[in-house]
Amino acid sequence: MSTQAAAAVPQKTPLLQSRLGSFLAVVPLSIWVVNHLWDNLAAFQGAEAWQSSVTQYKHPYAQIATFLIVILPLLFHTGWGVVRLLSFRPNNAAYPYYSNLKYILQRAAGVALIFFLGAHMWLAFLHPRLVQGHAEPFADIAREMHFHPPTITVYVLGVLATAYHIANGLQGFAMGWGLLASERSMRRFEPWSIVIFLVLLAMGWGAIFALYRAGAAYG
Numbered sequence: 001m002s003t004q005a006a007a008a009v010p011q012k013t014p015l016l017q018s019r020l021g022s023f024l025a026v027v028p029l030s031i032w033v034v035n036h037l038w039d040n041l042a043a044f045q046g047a048e049a050w051q052s053s054v055t056q057y058k059h060p061y062a063q064i065a066t067f068l069i070v071i072l073p074l075l076f077h078t079g080w081g082v083v084r085l086l087s088f089r090p091n092n093a094a095y096p097y098y099s100n101l102k103y104i105l106q107r108a109a110g111v112a113l114i115f116f117l118g119a120h121m122w123l124a125f126l127h128p129r130l131v132q133g134h135a136e137p138f139a140d141i142a143r144e145m146h147f148h149p150p151t152i153t154v155y156v157l158g159v160l161a162t163a164y165h166i167a168n169g170l171q172g173f174a175m176g177w178g179l180l181a182s183e184r185s186m187r188r189f190e191p192w193s194i195v196i197f198l199v200l201l202a203m204g205w206g207a208i209f210a211l212y213r214a215g216a217a218y219g
């Protein structure tokens with residue numbers, strides 16, 4: 001039994017529910033997040049490029065479809081994650097192994113994501129559209145990133161949590177679905193997991209840097 005499994009209390013979630021929560025975390029959630037980070041790199045090319053990549057939808061229904069395709073799986077996965085979160089007892093002091101550390105960090109990152117995604121979706125997606133009547137303008141997010149330290153701090157930490165949660169989560173997913181069945185294959189996947197983490201981090205922090213740099217012009 002792995003040290004990761006040793007930290008868990010046996011799951012009582014029905015198989016379909018536990019499989020679905022795991023599957024939706026990758027398809028479509030993780031795929032969408034990677035695409036979203038990529039789109040945000042358009043900030044290096046300025047306001048028009050960023051708005052056309054991130055906030056403009058070619059068709060009015062595309063916005064609703066995206067919202068449903070992202071939000072429903074996110075809500076389901078969050079519920080699934082919280083149930084798992086409540087059913088584990090940390091035993092890192094007794095078993096201070098690397099895999100056990102990753103296990104607890106996955107959960108800490110999940111909790112951080114609840115706060116980060118709640119704030120991010122309200123401030124960058126819902127508030128501009130529902131209260132101001134338009135999508136978030138480049139000038140607003142770039143200005144906040146440059147001149148409002150709490151904003152950039154939350155984004156830097158939120159992207160860190162996201163990159164870790166997805167990179168380590170993919171390893172858990174591959175183990176759970178039998179794609180990494182042996183101890184050896186798990187060990188061989190480890191460097192890939194670190195590469196995925198670093199690439200996601202570079203994409204996210206790169207986009208933040210581009211917004212921060214552009215924000216100086218809107219002071």
Ligand code: HEM
Pocket residue numbers: 021022023025026029030033074077078080081082084085106107110111113114117162165166168169170172173174176
């Ligand atoms: C952008 C949003 C999110 C993405 C892309 C994402 C992605 C993933 C992925 C790929 C996994 C691995 C699935 C598996 O082990 O089969 C995972 C696991 C997990 N997620 Fe998320 N997640 C997100 C948000 C959240 C949130 C908000 C929570 C809230 C608690 C959460 C809690 C968890 C937990 C506890 C696990 C570990 C499950 C286990 O090892 O038993 N996730 N996530």
